[in-house]
Amino acid sequence: MVNSPYLDGLNPPQRQAVETLNGPVLILAGAGTGKTKALISRLAHLLYTNTASPGQILAVTFTNKAAAEMKHRVSALLGGQSVEGWWIGTFHSLAARMLRRHAELVGLRSNFTIIDDDDQVRLIKQVFELQGIDAKTVNPRMVLGIIDKWKNAGIMPDNIPVFAAGEAPQNLTGSQLGDIYKQYQARLLTLNACDFSDLLLHLVNIFRDPQNGVLAQYHARYTHIMVDEYQDTNTIQYQWLRLLAQAKHNVCCVGDDDQSIYSWRGANIQNILNFEKDFPEAVVIRLEQNYRSTKPILAAANGLIAHNTGRLGKNLWTEMDSQELVRISVTMDQSDEARSVAEEIENIQRKGVSLDNMAVLVRASSQMRAFEERFNIFGIPYRVIGGPRFYERMEIRDAMAYFRLVNQQDDDLAFERIINTPKRGLGAKTISDLQQAARKMHRPLFTAVEFLIQTDEIKPSPRLTLQKFVGDIQRWKEASTTLSIKDFAAAVLEESGYVDMWRNDKSIEAAGRLDNLKELINAMSQFDTLAAFLDHVALVMENSERSEDARVTLMTLHAAKGLEYEYVFLPGWEEGLFPNQRSMDDSGLQGLEEERRLAYVGLTRAKHKAMISYALRRQIYGEFSDTVPSRFIEELPADTVNDERQKIKSNWGFASTTVTSQTGWNNWGQKKWGSKAPLTIDMDAIEIPNNSDFKIGQRVFHEKFGYGKVTSIDEDKLDVSFEKSGHKKVLDRFVKAA
DNA sequence: AATACCTGGGTTTTT
DNA sequence: CCCAGGTATT
Numbered sequence: 001m002v003n004s005p006y007l008d009g010l011n012p013p014q015r016q017a018v019e020t021l022n023g024p025v026l027i028l029a030g031a032g033t034g035k036t037k038a039l040i041s042r043l044a045h046l047l048y049t050n051t052a053s054p055g056q057i058l059a060v061t062f063t064n065k066a067a068a069e070m071k072h073r074v075s076a077l078l079g080g081q082s083v084e085g086w087w088i089g090t091f092h093s094l095a096a097r098m099l100r101r102h103a104e105l106v107g108l109r110s111n112f113t114i115i116d117d118d119d120q121v122r123l124i125k126q127v128f129e130l131q132g133i134d135a136k137t138v139n140p141r142m143v144l145g146i147i148d149k150w151k152n153a154g155i156m157p158d159n160i161p162v163f164a165a166g167e168a169p170q171n172l173t174g175s176q177l178g179d180i181y182k183q184y185q186a187r188l189l190t191l192n193a194c195d196f197s198d199l200l201l202h203l204v205n206i207f208r209d210p211q212n213g214v215l216a217q218y219h220a221r222y223t224h225i226m227v228d229e230y231q232d233t234n235t236i237q238y239q240w241l242r243l244l245a246q247a248k249h250n251v252c253c254v255g256d257d258d259q260s261i262y263s264w265r266g267a268n269i270q271n272i273l274n275f276e277k278d279f280p281e282a283v284v285i286r287l288e289q290n291y292r293s294t295k296p297i298l299a300a301a302n303g304l305i306a307h308n309t310g311r312l313g314k315n316l317w318t319e320m321d322s323q324e325l326v327r328i329s330v331t332m333d334q335s336d337e338a339r340s341v342a343e344e345i346e347n348i349q350r351k352g353v354s355l356d357n358m359a360v361l362v363r364a365s366s367q368m369r370a371f372e373e374r375f376n377i378f379g380i381p382y383r384v385i386g387g388p389r390f391y392e393r394m395e396i397r398d399a400m401a402y403f404r405l406v407n408q409q410d411d412d413l414a415f416e417r418i419i420n421t422p423k424r425g426l427g428a429k430t431i432s433d434l435q436q437a438a439r440k441m442h443r444p445l446f447t448a449v450e451f452l453i454q455t456d457e458i459k460p461s462p463r464l465t466l467q468k469f470v471g472d473i474q475r476w477k478e479a480s481t482t483l484s485i486k487d488f489a490a491a492v493l494e495e496s497g498y499v500d501m502w503r504n505d506k507s508i509e510a511a512g513r514l515d516n517l518k519e520l521i522n523a524m525s526q527f528d529t530l531a532a533f534l535d536h537v538a539l540v541m542e543n544s545e546r547s548e549d550a551r552v553t554l555m556t557l558h559a560a561k562g563l564e565y566e567y568v569f570l571p572g573w574e575e576g577l578f579p580n581q582r583s584m585d586d587s588g589l590q591g592l593e594e595e596r597r598l599a600y601v602g603l604t605r606a607k608h609k610a611m612i613s614y615a616l617r618r619q620i621y622g623e624f625s626d627t628v629p630s631r632f633i634e635e636l637p638a639d640t641v642n643d644e645r646q647k648i649k650s651n652w653g654f655a656s657t658t659v660t661s662q663t664g665w666n667n668w669g670q671k672k673w674g675s676k677a678p679l680t681i682d683m684d685a686i687e688i689p690n691n692s693d694f695k696i697g698q699r700v701f702h703e704k705f706g707y708g709k710v711t712s713i714d715e716d717k718l719d720v721s722f723e724k725s726g727h728k729k730v731l732d733r734f735v736k737a738a
Numbered sequence: 739a740a741t742a743c744c745t746g747g748g749t750t751t752t753t
Numbered sequence: 754c755c756c757a758g759g760t761a762t763t
Contacts, residue, residue: 063753092753117752136759139747196753264751366749386752427739539753558751580750598751621748622754 004048006041006077010034017252017285018042021051021224024245024279025252026272030316031301031604032292032564035254036066039228040073042252046224047078058222058244059088062229064540066562067093070228087222091237093539095199099206102214106189106202111408111531113193114538118397119413120144120195127183131176138170146170147181151197152234152266154204157182190444192410200236207243219247229562230255230275234266242278249279257312258305261558261598263590264583272312288315292564292607294322296640300610301603303637308593325642326603327611328633332731333624334367334572337615338374341569344611345380345552348567355381355550357566361557361602363578367571371554385555391537395502395513396520400537402492406476407530410444419445422501424465430458446473472496485533486525493517557602568606570599573614573630599632694718700735 010018017027017038029035043059046052061067067089075083087094096114103110115123124140124147146169150160160181163174172180188194194202207215225245227233230253233241245251253275260269276282290298298318305311331337345358360371368384375382390396398421401414408414416435420426437457438448452458453467472495480488493499499517502510527533553565572578579595587594603610612633617624694700698710700720712719718732 090753136746199753261751262753265753364750423739425739556751577750582750594751619754 004045006044006048010038010041011287011289013285013287014038014041016283017254017287018045020252020283020285021046021049022250024249024275024282026230026275026282026284027252027254027287028272028284028312028314029254029256029287030290030314031256031259031601032290033287033316034289034291035256035287036069036073036228036562038287039226039252039254040070040077043070043074043226044077052224054083054086056221056223057087058094058225059086060094060225060227060241061088061090062232063562064090064093066090066228090539091233091240092196092199093535095203095240096535096539098218099194099199099203102203102206102212105206105209105212105214108189108194108202109192111192113191113404113408113411113414114199114535115188115191115193115195115413116391116397116538117144117196118392119193122413122416123187123191124180124184127180127187130183131179133172133176133180138172142170143172143177143180146177147184148195148197149266150181151195151201152236154201154236154239156201156205157185190410191412192408192444193413197236200240204236204239204243207240215243218244223248223250225251227251227253227255229259231257231260231269231272232262232267233271234262235268235271236266238268238271238274245279249281251279256314258308258314258597259561259601261561261594261601263587263594286314288317290316290318290604293318293604294320294324294608296322296325297603297606297610300326300636300640301600303640304596304603304632304635305600307635308596310593322608324609326636326640327609327642327644328636329611329613329644330629331613331615333615333617334370334619335374336731337571337613338370340613341371341571341611342374342378342380344569346378353566355552358569359553359555359560359563359565359567359605360569360571361555361560361605363557363572363580363598365556367577368554371571375552375554381549381551382554383551385553386559390516390519393513393516395516398498399489399493399517399520400534402476402496402498403489403530403534405446406473406480406492407534409446409473412438412445415445418496418498419469422497424469426462426465430462433458446470480530484525485527485530486521488530489521489524493521557598560605561601564605564607566606566608568602568610570602570610570612571614572618573599573612573633574618574627575630576627577618578630579632596632596635599630694732694735694737698737700737 007015007018011034014034014037017025018041021042027035027038029038039059043057046057047054059070061070071083071086071088074086074088075081087097089097099106099108100110100112103112121140121144124144125135128135128138128140150156155161157178160174160178163177168174168177170177188198206212207218210216222244225241227241232255241251253272255272257269257272260267263269276284293301295318298316302316329340331340341360345355348358349355362368362371365386372382372384391400398418401417404411404414405418416431419431434445434449434452437452438445441448441451443451449466450470453463453470458466476488476492476495479491483491499514502513502517505513524533527536575581578599579592583591583595585591614627614629614633616627618627619625694710694713699707700710700718701707708720710718710720713732718735720735
């Protein structure tokens with residue numbers, strides 16, 4: 001065999017996973033067991049042994065990050081060789097690439113637009129209007145959610161489920177929903193566009209039609225298929241895979257049923273079981289040695305996930321001993337929680353640990369604000385992953401609409417978005433006239449307008465404006481083929497008056513928006529064609545914000561999958577928040593178990609130390625409510641945790657009190673959580689500190705805020721007027737008498 | 739047609 | 754509480 005450095009340092013099951021090149025392979029790989037390493041080594045092995053050439057390998061990942069990582073590592077393994085053009089990518093990006101070649105088979109043209117969720121909503125609202133459905137009584141997003149679920153399950157408009165009377169969601173009838181779905185799809189075709197889920201749905205439909213011979217082409221092309229994060233595949237993705245793999249059966253899927261956290265998006269753990277059914281000769285390999293976390297962390301995670309039923313079963317182990325247990329702590333409220341995390345971050349940093357090695361993983365993005373605020377006060381640099389995204393900003397979407405319309409004139413959504421942005425004096429009336437005319441002509445808006453401006457149908461003033469607009473688009477279209485992408489973009493934004501619109505805007509955000517537009521133009525320079533750039537934005541949608549300096553990472557648990565950090569903070573472990581109430585209401589025990597898997601994912605991100613916390617009160621929609629600690633805390637084996645609440649208990653010595661939970665999250669919607677019986681909270685475990693030893697007017701010292709005078713006292717909360725930091729509400733245990 | 743107020747709904751998670 | 758979208762007002 002050829003030199004094979006990638007085989008060094010693999011443990012026996014990893015090595016088996018790498019060397020079993022032919023036939024179906026299912027790798028059940030626990031967190032931190034080196035599955036990516038195995039997958040990448042396997043890809044290298046396929047090449048080194050001449051089992052497959054790059055063009056014959058299809059490597060599918062779930063996230064763009066994972067795809068980028070795989071490309072990067074494969075390239076490194078091959079001595080820096082470029083992997084450009086290899087079939088490594090997410091389900092959606094690979095599907096888009098394929099669909100562009102066969103678009104006409106489903107009634108699209110190859111330059112079809114992939115619309116974002118903002119446009120989806122706008123489109124569905126238009127469909128509502130056509131059907132006389134009031135968008136105020138029926139939530140468009142909900143309906144889109146239903147349609148998307150169907151799409152992810154491979155359900156076409158003509159075979160949607162039958163709803164019993166009154167059973168259909170959103171107070172619509174089943175036939176109404178079917179009509180909406182149908183019209184939505186029809187509108188998409190008219191716009192020469194598709195939504196995200198369509199990429200796979202269309203392709204599966206193409207594959208299923210033997211007449212066109214497309215599937216046979218791909219069967220001949222791809223000899224080996226690999227899939228990462230297999231537990232997160234949904235039905236349509238699975239169908240796509242199975243169709244592609246059914247000829248040669250050389251398919252290798254890597255997954256962990258304990259990390260399945262996307263069932264809400266249609267992911268189906270059953271796919272793991274289906275795999276063994278569809279490919280009965282599959283070799284199943286388990287990777288169980290964890291190279292990431294210490295024994296206490298792993299024991300805590302194992303103990304927690306053991307509460308789930310219906311697992312495939314896995315026994316993760318590690319050789320890494322540690323005295324550092326999983327810390328559990330409690331704070332007064334979320335800002336207190338954020339402060340305590342910030343302080344701990346500074347403590348860890350003082351020990352010489354880089355901020356890059358620390359992460360705060362939250363259940364819901366609404367939790368992030370408190371941390372961002374506190375990090376800003378403390379001056380702790382942080383990066384947010386998965387927050388408001390660059391490409392979702394208004395100015396970026398506007399700019400993109402210009403580019404989209406230049407690329408593809410049937411894109412009415414783009415047309416509508418920019419026709420009067422910046423203001424060109426075209427009011428709602430004119431625009432709705434145009435829409436009506438276009439509808440009558442059965443033409444996209446742009447084509448209709450192209451025609452109308454040659455007639456006297458439109459009044460002189462809007463006519464002139466539209467003539468200019470149409471001329472601009474046509475000219476830019478020309479420019480897009482002659483100029484560099486960057487110059488083209490700059491020209492469009494400048495000549496359209498869009499940049500000027502923000503230059504003339506005196507609001508505070510205007511400068512930031514201009515910066516973002518500059519950044520957009522810069523980002524575009526990496527692309528050869530406009531189409532390539534548009535695809536990138538539609539499919540990747542992520543901030544490529546790469547900063548040199550060390551930062552704490554703040555993100556959701558979902559976004560954290562696949563990542564690892566030395567120190568991991570897990571705040572907000574409260575009933576209702578985590579496990580999330582809606583998840584449990586919607587999906588019952590299944591929902592709870594998915595939440596638990598999410599907790600498992602969180603814990604197993606930590607290499608050295610995990611720190612769980614919760615707040616006694618949390619503000620939801622501006623209102624404070626009392627919380628109950630997450631059941632997951634109880635589920636952690638006692639010998640794996642360092643429960644700091646115990647210390648508080650001995651310090652304050654309080655009796656147990658029965659609290660009837662009337663507050664909780666019941667202001668959130670109409671739902672009340674869990675309150676079958678009054679909840680008994682062990683007040684020993686919760687800090688209600690002694691009455692303050694402080695008196696009004698007393699001079700005190702606070703670590704962060706310095707010296708000040710107490711102005712009022714409310715139980716344990718002091719109002720202090722600090723000499724340097726001004727008036728603050730602080731907890732008495734954070735100040736000393738001075 | 740452009741601005742200023744107001745209301746109601748939202749926060750689970752994302753390719 | 755905070756935002757987007759809608760309505761009222763100019």
